[in-house]
Amino acid sequence: MTGPEQQWREALSEGRLVFQRSRASGTVFFPPRITEPGTGDGDWEWVEAPSPATVYSVTVIPSRAGRATAVALVDFDGGGRMMGNVVGIDAESVAIGMRVDVFVDRTGDAPRVQFDATRAAR
Amino acid sequence: MTAGAFPRAQCSIAGAATWGVGEAPGHSAMEIAMRSAMGALDDAGLSVGDVDAVFGCLPGDLFAGLSFAEYLGIYPRFTDNNRTGGSSFISHLITACHGIAAGSFETALIAYGSNQRTGGGRLSTPAGWNEWDAMSDGLFPVSGYALAAARHMHEYGTTRTHLAEVAVAARKWAAGNPEAFVRDPLTIEDCLNARTISSPLGKFDCCLVTDGGAAIVVTSTERARDLRAAPVPVLGAAAATWYNSVSQSGDLTTTAAAESGPRAYRCAGIGLADVDVVQLYDAFTINTILFLEDLGFCPKGEGGAFVADGAIAPGGRLAVNTNGGGLSFGHPGMYGLFTLIEGVRQIRGEAANPLADVDIALAHANGGTLSSQATAILGSLATI
Incomplete structure (x- = not known):
């Protein structure tokens, strides 16, 4: 299991921009981190960045x-x-x-x- | 002990010096820093052997404090090369005051030197965009500040003429300071017609690239009273960090100075009306406007109007950057220590552009790209 930064780079190399979203708070965060900033909550999921x-x-x-x-x-x-x-x-x-x-x-x-x-x- | 508590006036700047501001050909960054250090010790009437705590930075040496101690041949009880960017030196001052007040050490040297102009001709820094910002073609660090300036203009109607007012005021102060590197007349028109570096910032919105060093010696106010120079007590100081990359800034038009300033005032037990002279880290013209707002000299968004019509130039309503600032005095890469030096000189009545009866000077420094902010309130002995 690689760290979030490596996972993010792998998605990018496939042409996908992804962010992290805390399952508890719903907060979306970027750049990739092991935990949600401010709370330290490690329960998050990858989501596709919305466009536009x-x-x-x-x-x-x-x-x-x-x-x-x-x-x-x-x-x-x-x-x-x-x-x-x-x-x-x-x-x-x-x-x-x-x-x-x-x-x-x-x-x-x-x-x-x-x-x-x-x-x-x- | 409450959050933000500070040993008010228990420590003083007992010596201060600069060396090689502008161009110091044939000198290394270390030599410029150590010439400054020896100058500050001489100013205080102290010698190398009196120093038992060493603080500071060099452009490329991330272990500068260790190198300073080795160079001087001393064995400090405490060494700190904490690096928050150009604000580092006010953070060093905070740590030094706490350490001296607590009895951990007695005499702190804070030093800096850079030969970036004669050594390379461009900003010398190990800092840069993070991996994600580096996907853009932005210029580090100027584009970060340009993005803040553009947003400030969008939200508050700040104009390029307002930015130019900051550059022109700095130049007018520099004209009276023989140590300032650039003293030629500068007009608003010159600024508006200058080459764009990263819009809305043009050439004259950007600080100089110079050599230069600075150093201060900090000890207990009680001890400083017996030394050569008049002590300049540190009444209060505070630092705040809100982010590193401007991409993480939230509202890019408000900086952590909005936090470090008020905490420093509380530590010092003063109000803004007590401040006689203001020294701000003006890496770019937008900095001066942002910091005047965030430090409370005018409401958010009114910084442009506040600096208009020469209001921060000689003879204006508020004396700001009386040495000429990073825009016209000198900018060796990390300017923060020079804000303290000019504050000391004003309080001691030794500044090149001396103001009458300065009892309280505010020194404020910026680190990173508006990321780290630190504010110090210096006083005269009459303020204790």
Whole structure:
């Protein structure tokens, strides 16, 4: 039996973003931990992260090469927050409150969670 | 003993010094730290052999306290290189005061040095994003602060001009301080037109990258009265940690300063109206706004308006970062100790921009990305 971090990475490598949910309190938490933060309750289950999620804040990093990158903190419905790139539209157009689709980008060396704002911009 | 209890005024900063702020070519981080340490001991009229507790940090040496003791050739009874980021040194001060008041040791040295400017030219830190944040292309640590600034602007209508006011005020203080690394005039327009680093933060919203060291010597106030320099009693101090990653922050527009500040005031037995001068860790312009709010100088969300029209610049309503701060004085990577040094200098009347009749100075330091906050209240002997 591996630890929660390894289990989380294995899910990600299959293209699934998962969070933990305490069976007693229903609290959803991320990043992976052995127990629920604040209570130490070890009785939890994996749940699929819901999509779409909401941009809590966003910063744009210009690039000398041309393409700016939008990096956001994204809040998931029901709990959980992640930092990640927002793609699909102009970086400057990504706005707080925007609903973005969650996806696992497996095209690079390591899988990573990103957010797609294409649908929100339509 | 109640939570937050502190040995009010039982310990004092008996010596303080900086060394090599700006550029110190040809010197290692250790040499800069130890030049500062020797300066602080000399200021107090003490010698290396008097030190029996060692605290501090170096950029790349996670066992810095051990290295300091070895370098000085001393055998401390207590060593602590607790690392909460740039706030570490106020945490060290808290531990030192408790240890001295309890009789565990008598004379504490707290030291820091960095050669990040001449040694590499960029922020030197072993810290970085955690595994999960690292999936983004955010720049550590500036994007963390940028995310806080963007949210603050969204919720409260804070503007880039408000941020620029912080940078311009810092520069105006720096102009009067020969030790400050950057003293050229800076305008709001310059800030607004500067290259964006991570929006909404531009070049002048970000602290300097400099060399520099600082050190203080802490001992009992009773003993400090007989030493060379005027003692600066530590009236109260408190620290708080709410998270490490900004992704775990909850409300990113309120920091743990909202907890460390009030606890420090209670320990010190003072109110905000008693504070004569404020030294805040301004790694980025948004920090000053967040900390002025969280420490209670204005309501949450009104920090932008509070700093407008030169209100924290020389001649303004509140004297903030009278040395020029991390934005214009110097930022060797972990600035926290310099907030204490400038507080000491103001109380002793030795600051480059001296204010009249300073009896109480607030020093506040930030660690991580708004993660760890620590506040110290320093006084004059008249406040005991």
